[in-house]
Amino acid sequence: MKIKTLEEILKKKSSKTEFAILTNLENGDSEIYLPGTSPKGEFSKYVDQIENFFKSKKNGVIENSEIFVETYIKPIKVIIVGAVHIAQYLVDFAKSLNFEISIIDPRGYFASKQRFPDIKVINKWPKEAFEEIKTNSSTALIALTHDPKIDDPALQYALKNKFYYIGALGSKKTHENRCQRLSEAGFTNDEINSIHGPIGIKLGGKSAPEIALSIIAQLVSETYKK
Amino acid sequence: MKNSFDEKILDEAKDWIKANQKVVLATVIQTWGSSPRQVGSRMIVNEKGDFSGSVSGGCVESAVVSECLSLxxxxxxxxxxxxxxxxxxAWEVGLACGGEIAVYIEQIH
Structure with missing residues (x-):
């Protein structure tokens, strides 16, 4: 690898631009590839395969070739509603994974910078908060307040915008009531059943970090199903 | 789902080069069976044999270092x-997990 290529990689990394490093394993040539552009020389034959690595979020050697592709893919946006204790542990776990977290909570005493030093915290009601965050079908929502006033509008927004993962904290009973309200609001059974509620995989633990772990485990597993 | 943007190994490579060291970059390019580090995992080695990062769970690092020195x-x-x-x-460089990995080493020049 040329020093120039290394410097270019570091620049792309710090600006969090999506790119791939293409390496010809036979002769050591390497170059940077931006999705949607045309790779140069020998690499140009493999543009479809390179794009597939982006889609599957994987790295590897292209079949029947000596070309190695390493992709740098933007983190997945995860929106947490409720700047509660569990959210603090979720933030910790997400650091080492490819998730970018934003937190929404209209309650100022929860949504403080001091509780979440490095995270985007929006101290507004969900409806206004979503005006500040770009979302799409690759966004995930974790609703943690179990207060219908705060969670419900966020859940409705996530369902309408087809988030790939929607989870809501609360007991079975709380979740039944929630489903009832969403049904009255006009959501179909399929939509309502796509919500993971009660949120998280069964670990058996009840402490805040244990619940956070069960949620993040479910989120990772659903991300790979995507 | 590694968070590649936050990985520091390439930044470290740049620092080593700035300090006039010769740097070889080692990257896991393929894995078969169960292997400890995923494709794209990296380590760097300088001409003195100092290294940083990893390509396995400690099983093959020493062999990679000597390959990098010969390079x-x-x-x-x-x-x-x-x-x-x-x-x-295998006693020295086998993967205890029974997996196989291919590592690509290249000089940064």
């Missing part, structure tokens, strides 16, 4: 190395 000595640009548990030198 610098012979002044070759790159090389592909495969590690299997059935290797004759």
């Amino acid at each position: 610098i000595k012979d002044n070759k640009p790159c090389k592909k190395i495969e590690f299997k548990v059935s290797n004759e030198s």
